[in-house]
Amino acid sequence: MEYRFGTAASAVDEARLWERHVRMAQFGALPGGGVNRQALSPEDGRARRELARWAAEQGFTVANDPVANLFIRREGSDPSLPPVLAGSHMDSQPTGGRFDGIYGVLAAFEVLQALNDAGVVTRRAIEAVAWTNEEGSRFQPGCLGSGAFTGAIPPRPALEEVDRDGISARAALDQLLDGESDFARRPLGFPVHAYLECHIEQGPLLEQAGVPVGIVTGVQGSRWFAIEVTGEEAHAGTTPARLRKDAFMAAVDIVDALRRLMHDPEDIVRFTVGRFEVGPGAPNTVPGRVFFTIDFRHPDPHTLKRLGDQVEPVVRAHAGHCSVRVTETFTSVPCAFDAGAVASVRTAAAGLGLRALELPSGANHDARFLAEVCPSAMIFVPCEKGISHNEAENATPGDLAAGTRVLAEAVVALANS
Amino acid sequence: MEYRFGTAASAVDEARLWERHVRMAQFGALPGGGVNRQALSPEDGRARRELARWAAEQGFTVANDPVANLFIRREGSDPSLPPVLAGSHMDSQPTGGRFDGIYGVLAAFEVLQALNDAGVVTRRAIEAVAWTNEEGSRFQPGCLGSGAFTGAIPPRPALEEVDRDGISARAALDQLLDGESDFARRPLGFPVHAYLECHIEQGPLLEQAGVPVGIVTGVQGSRWFAIEVTGEEAHAGTTPARLRKDAFMAAVDIVDALRRLMHDPEDIVRFTVGRFEVGPGAPNTVPGRVFFTIDFRHPDPHTLKRLGDQVEPVVRAHAGHCSVRVTETFTSVPCAFDAGAVASVRTAAAGLGLRALELPSGANHDARFLAEVCPSAMIFVPCEKGISHNEAENATPGDLAAGTRVLAEAVVALANS
Secondary structure (H helix, E strand, O other), X not given: OOOXXXXXXXXXXXXXXXXXXXXXXXXXXXXXXXXXXXXXXXXXXXXXXXXXXXXXXXXXXXXXXXXXXXXXXXXXXXXXXXXXXEEEEOOOOOOEOOOOOHHHHHHHHHXXXXXXXXXXXXXXXEEEEEEOOOOOOOOOOOOHHHHHHOOOOOHHHHOOOEOOOOOEHHHHHHHHHHOOOOOEEOOOOOOOOEEEEEEEOOOOHHHHHOOOEEEEEEEOEEEEEEEEEEOEOEEOOOOOHHHOEOHHHXXXXXXXXXXXXXOOOOOOOEEEOOOEEEEOOOOOEEOOEEEEEEEEEEOOHHHHHHHHHHHHHHHHHOOOOOEEEEEEEEEEOOEEOOHHHHHHHHHHHXXXXXXXXXXXXXXXXXXXXXXXXXXXXXXXXXXXXXXXXXXXXXXXXXXXXXXXHHHHHHHHHHHHO | OOOOOOHXXXXXXXXXXXXXXXXXXXXXXXXXXXXXXXXXXXXXXHHHHHHHHXXXXXXXXXXXXXXXXXXXXXXXXXXXXXXXXXXXXXXXXXXXXXXOOHHHHHHHHHHHHHHHHHOOOOOOOEEEEEEOOOOOOOOOOOOHHHHHHOOOOOHHHHOOOEXXXXXXXXXXXXXXXXXXXXXXXXXXXXXXXXXXXXXXXXXXXXXXXXXXXXXXXXXXXXXXXXXXXXXXXXXXXXXXXXHOEOHHHHHHHHHHHHHHHOOOOOOOOEEEXXXXXXXOOOOOEEOOEXXXXXXXXXXXXXXHHHHHHXXXXXXXXXXXXXXXXXEEEEEEOOEEOOHHHHHHHHHHHHHOOOOEEEEEEOOOOOHHHHOOOOOEEEEEEOOHHHOOOOOOOOOOHXXXXXXXXXXXXXXXXXXXX
């Protein structure tokens, strides 16, 4: 039976999808309206159990793998073909919102149920997936589940991590998996035909543009730096400017030079000084030391390299009478999503008559890892004022449904290819 | 008998003066070579007792007053005339040095003993004085003794202050005075003919100029400000520059504009940002708030007013998309020392053939208060690298003696006038 475009999207139920966000927000609910549902916690386990219950009602297969990635499979007409995966993560920040991560999982599950409701048969199986520990707030590193699945993060050392209560990731994982002994068990990593992920934007661009859907073209790269400026403490009342080695004033010169370096009329460069600490911190003492961080991001690998490589020389050139130490603390190369996967999203949005903006992702996501092993792309929906990692995080039922409809059509197209 | 210039200076004993610094540094000695001899502490009491013992050996009268200012009097030929006072303070910072304050007291005492040794008779009595609690590190405010003596600081509310162990200034004062019941008791405040104070410079100018003596022309004024900048927290990866309200970048603009305002080719302006705190302080979050302090000082009242009055307008003009709050937290008008008192120091230094630099004091001192009630001046000696309020504080025996010789001649001239 030929698939008719729009069938799956039409069966997406906005109220049901919203209701499920409300339900999931009860697992780890915080007084301020957000959630604390950190990776491998009892709350995480209860949310997974709830999802599995819904899956069983629909006749889907529920499985996990050795790092607790959770898979809900709607079978295709040819079970031997690699499936299309869609999903995100269910864990949250300690004071997170009701949409970050969980939206991508619920959107994928909504697609599976919509396909059931509409009686659509796809050639490949479609699986909703919840990757373990994307946030990394309880156990470092983040994206453990997708990283382990794709081979980028070896699970063994990562599972030695201990949370602030002294519980190891391995112990928490074992306890969670013990509670899911009725789930099927999958090996770690298997062939995937394509991967799509819905997510709130966590930025202001879609809301500013008044557009419900973001077609994510990739994930920008990051280079983080730590800068230490060392001068000499001195008495503020007695020491003339010419004899000072004022670490604060040197740091101001350095930051001023760096933002001239990073100035970008197109406003694609992301340059942030988020930590900036001055010592000793007495009003009447000339500061002897400053520590600050640089978070620099760009979607283009050449620009990321060119500007990032100039950070240390620019810092050194503007240190004045002070000495400096520059350390690159984190590097992540930009990722461009597969053109075909992005096109499937673009085609779906256009076919549904939804206005869309193409943009790179400013934040990191599980799709960044999946993109290394299969064609991958992402769909963004607006979030209020771009606020995320915050209990105030918000999104509208209509936008969540619009993103899910695009996901439905894109996933079906990929599953039939 | 006519006094012959230089007699008193010649009797100043460099080794004895140095030995007494070493001895006093044992009261509250710290492992790093500094002292912790805070106001009205047992260590302070023991140091005062030692000084009183030396005074008794010389036949001088020892007295204290209701706030424990300590007076050691060498009688003049006309006891009815108001005395000349010379001194400073004996209390230290919690991790203070071996010279700040105590030098001025020991120099004054050395002058009294030198006059004994040389058999000099002065018309007026000369008194060495140790003012109580100049530092203000244990009990606020500082300069309590000289401020109470001159009527500028009412002692009653000040003595309600409680230190971090819950001991009130009044209780500490009572205990100290109880241990000095053998001292004569003076009323609070009495007529003073003139006041001179020796002190380490606590700045680098004399050392830089290679000059042993500073003729202090006054105490510069201060205006302190607290600045709060409020923007909006945002995700560092997703928020473009045009949509940010970055409190840190606004603060950098503000500081840059302020230092242009405060730029001074003559290098007399003292402009310091000593505290600068950025919130929330995460590397990947655009800062939503900054708090910083401004310590601005100048010896000229007109310049202090003109530049200080521009701080708030300049801050407002450079706040960009952020909001600001400006609070003036402390104001102290400049003080010009009495021309006659300064001249007595200048004449003494010149007569002794000592090279001297004229400069305002960058820090506050007890002389700032005495100047309100009698002709007053100060004599500075170099301190190593300008370091003070620090265990590493240092000065040479030769410089300490040179300052004391200038004090001796100036004091005798004033006492005979």
